[in-house]
Amino acid sequence: MIWKTKITQMAEVRYPIIMGAFAAISCAEFAAAFSNAGGLGIITAINYPTIEDFQKELEKMSRLTKKPFGVNFTITPPYLAKKGRGKTEQSYIDFLDKSIEKGVKVFTTSAYQTPHLGKKIKDAGCYWFHKCTTMKHAMAAQKRGADAITIVGLEGTGFKNPNQNTTLVNITMARRLLSIPIIAAGGIGDARGFLGTLAMGADAVCLGSSIIATEESPASKRWKAQVLNQDIFDEKYYKKIFHLELKDSPIASMAIGHVDKILPLKEFIDNIINEAEQILKSWGYKGEEFSTL
Numbered sequence: 529m530i531w532k533t534k535i536t537q538m539a540e541v542r543y544p545i546i547m548g549a550f551a552a553i554s555c556a557e558f559a560a561a562f563s564n565a566g567g568l569g570i571i572t573a574i575n576y577p578t579i580e581d582f583q584k585e586l587e588k589m590s591r592l593t594k595k596p597f598g599v600n601f602t603i604t605p606p607y608l609a610k611k612g613r614g615k616t617e618q619s620y621i622d623f624l625d626k627s628i629e630k631g632v633k634v635f636t637t638s639a640y641q642t643p644h645l646g647k648k649i650k651d652a653g654c655y656w657f658h659k660c661t662t663m664k665h666a667m668a669a670q671k672r673g674a675d676a677i678t679i680v681g682l683e684g685t686g687f688k689n690p691n692q693n694t695t696l697v698n699i700t701m702a703r704r705l706l707s708i709p710i711i712a713a714g715g716i717g718d719a720r721g722f723l724g725t726l727a728m729g730a731d732a733v734c735l736g737s738s739i740i741a742t743e744e745s746p747a748s749k750r751w752k753a754q755v756l757n758q759d760i761f762d763e764k765y766y767k768k769i770f771h772l773e774l775k776d777s778p779i780a781s782m783a784i785g786h787v788d789k790i791l792p793l794k795e796f797i798d799n800i801i802n803e804a805e806q807i808l809k810s811w812g813y814k815g816e817e818f819s820t821l
């Protein structure tokens with residue numbers, strides 16, 4: 529089946545599936561495998577202390593995949609940046625220039641507002657996908673000119689906010705309140721979550737926790753085993769995710785309830801697509817093309 533949405537068109541990918549940003553566990557092998565599987569692999573720039581390290585990773589990406597991939601700029605909020613931690617918008621300018629020089633067309637930004645980077649991305653003729661956790665921030669990013677918005681629901685992880693809504697509320701409301709394409713994130717890890725969020729109004733999904741335990745992920749064996757064995761209905765775990773009791777973060781989200789085997793990324797994504805196509809057929813869908821355009 530051919531999958532067509534505004535996001536597959538912008539990112540020039542086969543499936544409307546975008547890789548999450550990953551502090552600590554993002555690397556070229558992981559992102560290239562995601563792109564080769566038909567999604568949009570993402571290199572998370574915060575993991576590279578210098579422009580030279582980052583450039584080497586971009587070059588490795590170009591050797592590992594001929595498919596499109598994107599770059600994420602996670603902005604450290606000012607209260608942490610003041611302590612000299614992480615990266616500010618300004619510190620990514622060279623990284624952006626280098627990525628554009630290497631032909632990257634899609635940039636995801638996250639964690640804090642990024643008006644200057646966003647403008648530079650757009651001035652270069654590239655796409656700016658901003659990720660946020662609340663509708664207020666989503667609407668502000670749209671006003672600033674973002675080309676698409678990723679909204680992370682409460683059932684997600686990596687990026688939390690005390691005023692966060694669930695993916696169901698976020699995406700159905702975003703469809704009403706935003707005019708630009710929407711990428712659903714938070715708790716998605718199988719074909720039903722994928723199709724469900726498209727039905728809610730998303731133009732793509734963003735996968736984070738559900739791919740931590742894939743073969744190409746650089747997460748440790750111990751962490752992958754934890755992902756496979758986590759009881760997502762356990763009260764303590766529930767409180768970490770829904771009551772933000774995240775002192776021992778990073779933690780994988782509710783999406784890992786769908787993960788019971790370590791698979792190559794291609795197989796993981798193929799399974800989602802094949803099952804989604806089966807579900808569509810079981811509902812009477814007869815077309816060879818699925819389009820939300």
Ligand SMILES: Cc1cc2nc3c(=O)[nH]c(=O)nc-3n(C[C@H](O)[C@H](O)[C@H](O)COP(=O)(O)O)c2cc1C
Binds near residue numbers: 740783
């Ligand atoms: C280990 C881990 C590290 C993450 N690091 C980042 C990050 O550095 N920047 C960011 O924007 N999001 C980060 N995230 C969030 C993901 O990019 C994605 O938005 C989120 O995982 C989606 O929800 P899900 O985990 O339920 O799929 C991280 C998530 C995980 C699991």
